[in-house]
Amino acid sequence: xxxxxxxxxxxxxxxxxxxxxxxxxxxxxxxxxxxxxxxxxxxxxxxxxxxxxxxxxxxxxxxxxxxxxxxxxxxxxxxxxxxxxxxxxxxxxxxxxxxxxxxxxxxxxxxxxxxxxxxxxxxxxxxxxxxxxxxxxxxxxxxxxxxxxxxxxxxx
Amino acid sequence: xxxxxxxxxxxxxxxxxxxxxxxxxxxxxxxxxxxxxxxxxxxxxxxxxxxxxxxxxxxxxxxxxxxxxxxxxxxxxxxxxxxxxxxxxxxxxxxxxxxxxxxxxxxxxxxxxxxxxxxxxxxxxxxxxxxxxxxxxxxxxxxxxxxxxxxxxxxx
DNA sequence: AATTAATCACTTTTTACCACTTTTTACCAC
DNA sequence: GTGGTAAAAAGTGGTAAAAAGTGATTAATT
Numbered sequence: 001x002x003x004x005x006x007x008x009x010x011x012x013x014x015x016x017x018x019x020x021x022x023x024x025x026x027x028x029x030x031x032x033x034x035x036x037x038x039x040x041x042x043x044x045x046x047x048x049x050x051x052x053x054x055x056x057x058x059x060x061x062x063x064x065x066x067x068x069x070x071x072x073x074x075x076x077x078x079x080x081x082x083x084x085x086x087x088x089x090x091x092x093x094x095x096x097x098x099x100x101x102x103x104x105x106x107x108x109x110x111x112x113x114x115x116x117x118x119x120x121x122x123x124x125x126x127x128x129x130x131x132x133x134x135x136x137x138x139x140x141x142x143x144x145x146x147x148x149x150x151x152x153x154x155x156x
Numbered sequence: 157x158x159x160x161x162x163x164x165x166x167x168x169x170x171x172x173x174x175x176x177x178x179x180x181x182x183x184x185x186x187x188x189x190x191x192x193x194x195x196x197x198x199x200x201x202x203x204x205x206x207x208x209x210x211x212x213x214x215x216x217x218x219x220x221x222x223x224x225x226x227x228x229x230x231x232x233x234x235x236x237x238x239x240x241x242x243x244x245x246x247x248x249x250x251x252x253x254x255x256x257x258x259x260x261x262x263x264x265x266x267x268x269x270x271x272x273x274x275x276x277x278x279x280x281x282x283x284x285x286x287x288x289x290x291x292x293x294x295x296x297x298x299x300x301x302x303x304x305x306x307x308x309x310x311x312x
Numbered sequence: 313a314a315t316t317a318a319t320c321a322c323t324t325t326t327t328a329c330c331a332c333t334t335t336t337t338a339c340c341a342c
Numbered sequence: 343g344t345g346g347t348a349a350a351a352a353g354t355g356g357t358a359a360a361a362a363g364t365g366a367t368t369a370a371t372t
Contacts, residue, residue, distance in 0.1 A: 006253070017353090041229075044229075141199070175316060177316095248315095317370070321364105324364085326360080333354070336350080338349080340346090340347085
């Protein structure tokens with residue numbers, strides 16, 4: 001089972017290309033050649049990268065939605081809008097669409113970013129935002145954990 | 157059941173590598189070859205090391221979280237951010253990612269650290285911080301103990 | 313003797329550029 | 343409106359130098 005790990009600090013070049021971290025490459029060696037899918041995260045100002053096989057699962061879930069149900073369509077649109085298939089070039093770089101980079105406030109001046117492995121997916125963050133949001137205060141983490149634990153106990 | 161013990165003082169070399177204490181190695185002899193996972197502690201400025209099998213349990217729980225639930229995602233991110241798989245090299249050293257060493261204020265000048273065994277996991281501390289926090293004031297320990305005792309009686 | 317620390321040489325990865333190609337945009341003539 | 347062209351922008355590919363990571367050996371300490 002896929003268990004992507006690690007936190008990698010890297011940079012976008014002037015053209016919005018990001019060298020895919022070598023360590024992540026190793027963790028994905030069997031499936032990286034299938035490509036990756038990048039998209040905006042629904043809840044947070046970061047991007048999500050799925051290895052193609054993972055994205056296929058997501059897509060499969062989406063395909064079960066009803067074409068004739070407005071809410072389903074809205075949900076699908078929110079979740080999938082902007083999703084883009086990307087491959088690594090010969091030098092191991094991924095070319096991330098500029099609209100997605102803009103979403104996380106990355107440009108030719110602000111070009112430090114963080115890629116993190118999170119099990120079956122990865123996330124791309126603006127370096128500054130990562131410091132604030134993710135490494136920020138964890139006063140309420142116990143409460144959060146408790147709520148999540150209830151969900152897990154409840155079902156799933 | 158795993159019961160790691162002891163307090164070990166060691167040093168990071170110029171490249172951020174730490175020789176894994178021989179005594180801990182002995183305590184882990186059957187499972188060390190599966191590797192280790194290091195991460196930031198959520199509440200305190202120290203690192204946590206899980207033997208891989210322990211981490212797998214954590215990961216299994218994480219995989220039950222919902223991709224479409226904001227709190228679940230937040231929880232996963234807070235908990236897994238930065239977690240990194242490490243193996244010991246031929247000399248028995250673990251190469252700890254520099255971002256994690258920075259978190260506990262370890263660098264080429266400040267390179268003294270303490271590794272402690274805590275049952276099923278270990279912790280890595282900046283030596284100075286360890287003196288202060290762990291050996292520091294214990295005025296309120298009785299209160300703490302009392303609160304924890306209530307939690308334990310209550311459930312768990 | 314075994315464990316830990318320090319050092320050096322070497323390899324891989326990452327960054328920062330440069331040169332070139334393709335695509336898009338803007339403008340003008342027909 | 344259609345077609346053409348030039349300029350601008352965006353996208354690709356490649357490489358040298360810097361930085362980071364790795365392996366191996368020697369020295370010091372317990």
